[in-house]
Amino acid sequence: MRPTVHDIAAAAGVSLATVDRVLNQRPGVRHVTREKVEKAIREIGYIRDVAAANLAKGRTYPFVFILPASDNSFMHGLNDEVRAAVARSPVERTDIRTIEVPAFDPAALVRVLEELGRERPSGIALVATDAPEVRDAVDRLVQDGIPVVTLVSDLTGSQRHHYAGVDNIAAGRTAARLLGRFLGGARGEIAVLAGSMLVRDHRERLEGFASVMAAEFPSLSILPVIEGRDDPEMAHMLVADALSKKSGIIGIYSLGAGNRGLIRALKEKAVDRSLTVIAHELTTHTRAALLDGTIDAILNQNAGHEVRSAIRVLKAKADGLAVIEAQERIRLDIFLKDNLP
């Protein structure tokens, strides 16, 4: 049987109450006694039974998720995953609330964060808009002792405790290599469709993409970035326009959302041309496009994993426990038409 608090008490030659004081860092224990108990804990290899502890505490974790109000499949999916987590709340002892804020609007995000500073939940997860004022607001929360994790998009130079999202520079690099290799040694232009250079994940993807392109595929040149604000309508218009004007385009990297519009433009404009297309985020639309050959590869981040990871990290931080970074690493999925889930 695994050792219990009673075993520690016996081993250290103190009472249960003292063991409890040491374990839960309550005051009123002399230094020497505390060390004696800690030694016993180490020696008999005691591990707290978390289930029993939670049961006794009856603790619940009030968490808040701040999500952008974007009308694209990825954000809808993220929303669904948060709702799924809410559904698991009774089992996980979490109490999750979501707040929607306008997308790409640092001021609105800051207002919500300041409001939460007063409310003091056990943890906050946010899809960050990368702006100095947001960073400052997050840093204030962290200074106040509230656990904060960024979700999907990180916050430059902030003190946030953790980032639950993919390595976007690596994602961009991967996209470049796939595109470059799929195109063989062909010569031509590559169009890049992004949401906004205001969000860090898009900037980073572009950065990674451009650096590998420049270093390893010199026969391909990148056109100025098209910013579609993750909006299908806007993306459609801009891409259709680019395809009409530039006949040298042989590849497209769509690093943001709003792929519905991109796909529509491709089907209208590029039936005669054979474009190689790499897009982000697996949705109903990108999936269908991958299967029918409109898109050649999809890079994906699993929203469910991100949300679950964020919750695990927030819990750990709220309890002052360590996070196993390797376990919380979010993988970049690469989907071809053959390995779709």
Added chain:
Amino acid sequence: MRPTVHDIAAAAGVSLATVDRVLNQRPGVRHVTREKVEKAIREIGYIRDVAAANLAKGRTYPFVFILPASDNSFMHGLNDEVRAAVARSPVERTDIRTIEVPAFDPAALVRVLEELGRERPSGIALVATDAPEVRDAVDRLVQDGIPVVTLVSDLTGSQRHHYAGVDNIAAGRTAARLLGRFLGGARGEIAVLAGSMLVRDHRERLEGFASVMAAEFPSLSILPVIEGRDDPEMAHMLVADALSKKSGIIGIYSLGAGNRGLIRALKEKAVDRSLTVIAHELTTHTRAALLDGTIDAILNQNAGHEVRSAIRVLKAKADGLAVIEAQERIRLDIFLKDNLP
């Protein structure tokens, strides 16, 4: 507060004892009463507090993992992951034992399975060698009510409760598409290195690979499969030999283990040739080869996820609970040099 057994009792107008009898399917409850209680459970939305239940039961799950005694990095990694799971045993209330059996030896595997049939652990996970006698042994265990999951390699037509591994046909198809597209429209021969056609995962990878190759990349022809028995020495010898004799080889698909030998052969024999190589399993060796350009892509199954998934499934089966198939799906990782973890 979430409802408890007391709330059910009150709602159904019966005693706690009766509720307990219904919840834990103990005998001695009239049909009408049982229905009354079940109705109350549904209506107030009671969910059993698993933590409290496990605490009360003090139950542990004796599980057995049967692993092949193969000297390759992947099996070593799998072993490590099982050991890591053993380390987590006290927390997870599992009691995991591992048994090593000679690789590719159905008879030895059957002997172990029959032995376990007498011992009756709470669950068995095995890396299956795909043979009829193994299938029969597994089916007997299943008939006996012992939960069985296959790990990494599945068992044709058996009654095993679950398979914790990747979709190997999809893996082979993915490898074919990557190789085909990386090679552009080039014409030439593709060598395939496998471990043994005795294990189902290798057969399936080949099947998927060959079908996409035939359908979509007719300019590439597949050479007869080289069987290296997942052994680095043997793989080295066979690949070196093939490279010397066949000058038309422009690509290699290594679908099994023993990649150390393959890489050594490539570095010795193919310095002057530019081969496109796709291999399975991310190990120290394949990782280095990917980074230095000897290998172009690595398909990987995360052994840690497979082991943890197997344990979750065995637990669920042992408790007679449902498995969320979507959650237990093992993803196929695709690594280029840019997205290595």
Added chain:
DNA sequence: CCAAATTTGATGTACGTAAATCAAAATCTG
């Protein structure tokens, strides 16, 4: 050395469920 302050011990209750026991009530059998 005494009083005050600090440290430690002893003990009990709670969390939600499992499981057992024994008594009481209801139902069935002939």
Added chain:
DNA sequence: CAGATTTTGATTTACGTACATCAAATTTGG
């Protein structure tokens, strides 16, 4: 309808930890 059988109720203990209370012992300061 008596007696046997089945069903139900009431109650208790246990799991391992958290947390609170009060008393006793020890240490500290003056």
